[in-house]
Amino acid sequence: MTAVTAPSDALRRLLDLLASGASTEQLAHVVVAARAEGTLGASDLAALASAGELALRIRETLAEHRRREAQLTALFETASELAALSDPDTVLRSIVRRARALLGVDVSYLSLNREAENKTYVRVSDGSVSAEFQQIVLGMGEGLGGLVAQTARPYATSDYFTDERFKHTRHIDSGVKDEGLTAILGVPLAIGPKVLGVLFASDRATREFTADEVALLSSLADHAAIALDSANLLDQTRRAVAELNEANATIRAQNEAMERAEDAHDRLTDLVLRGGDLPDVADAVAGVLHGDLTVYDADGTLLANSAAPVALDPAALAAARTAGRAVSTE
Known part of the structure; x- marks a missing residue:
């Protein structure tokens, strides 16, 4: 490393390191090395220390921008992928897979609401190893997911079992414990005022979900809800068309049978009349x-x-x- 003989040398070194994407340790070492060499005065060292702190903040800002850019790119790719899918089950599997990758969590899962039963059912998961957990049914207002489904608002906890905001039930807590989950984030899957279900991201260790992570999962849920609603509508259309084709085939067969019967009646009547x-x-x-x-x-x-x-x-x-x-x- 080149010796620092003037403040400008150190500042240039900091800028070069920033431009090359150096680590925080490399940036901090510039100030440490300048102090060790003893060639700069106290005022110059103080100015260099301030410049070093500024360089570290700039690095953190750049890193945050790159992280957000990567997240937005992944979110855009996810939206494009979901828009190309037409089968509801395929859409659901894609949603949880993408959620797990975007937030880097151990397990992601999704529940769908059944309004007539006032419950939300875990429908699909990614990273889950517990059969009991995969079959959890949450009543509206029960647990973290039931509260999200009921209020259409996101909720997060760093330690689910010690969080008294949620209504803990034996069967929900048993399933979560069997999966080994601790930190859970849930956001609503909604089309306007209608809540379709809940999208979850969870870790097996304590974790504080940031506001950016909540916003990211919520954005994914918004895209996912639209894709799921479109896939369901398309699936319903396919079934309706199939039923219509079946009904048309039945009507066509009945018409053909009636035409044959009418033809037979005419032929036999004519035959009898002719003796x-x-x-x-x-x-x-x-x-x-x-x-x-x-x-x-x-x-x-x-x-x-x-x-x-x-x-x-x-x-x-x-x-x-x-x-x-x-x-x-x-």
Whole structure:
């Protein structure tokens, strides 16, 4: 390192280190080294110390700007990814995965509200290892998540089990303890006044969630709520279209059957009016059914057939008489 012989040398060194993204230790060492060398007077050392403190604040500001820029970039990428998804379950998995990565937490999870039951259910998680935790159901106002779902406001705690702001219940605390969680942040998933659920970020150690982290997760939740609502609407549209297609197919089949019945009625009526006998009728009916027809009387005597006669099946005949409906002989 070049010796400091004048205040300008030290100041230039501080600026060079700032420009190169040096660590706080490297910046602080400039002042320490100048004192050790003893070439600067007391007033120059005091000015250099002030400049060093300013350099450290500038470094922290630049680091904070870079961090926020990285977060905004990640948030933009997340919004773009969510907008491209159309399946609700895929959207949910993407939301919790992104939340965990954005805040660097151990576990992220998401609950969805069921208004009719006045409850919110944990639906999907990322990083969770507890089956009990993954099946937690929170009543509105219960625990941290139930309070977020009820009030549509974000809540955070550095130590959930010692935080008396929340209504602790046995089954919620048991699930959280089984997962080993301590610090929890929850923000509402909402479209206007309607709360869809809650998005959570949590750590297994004590952690103070900053205002910036609350704002970041809230921004993600806003994008996520829109994407989830759009995916649900698209899914409902798909189901409605499928049901409509099924109904159309049923109506089309019924119409075709009615047309065939009308055609058969017309053909048989015309045949009878022209004096057709039983063999003629048998041929006509066989044509309508696209098959062969054999007619027997009650005593089993062959009366007519459209092709080679089919042998009478006494067992099938008895079953048909008992049931009062047609019976297959196959």
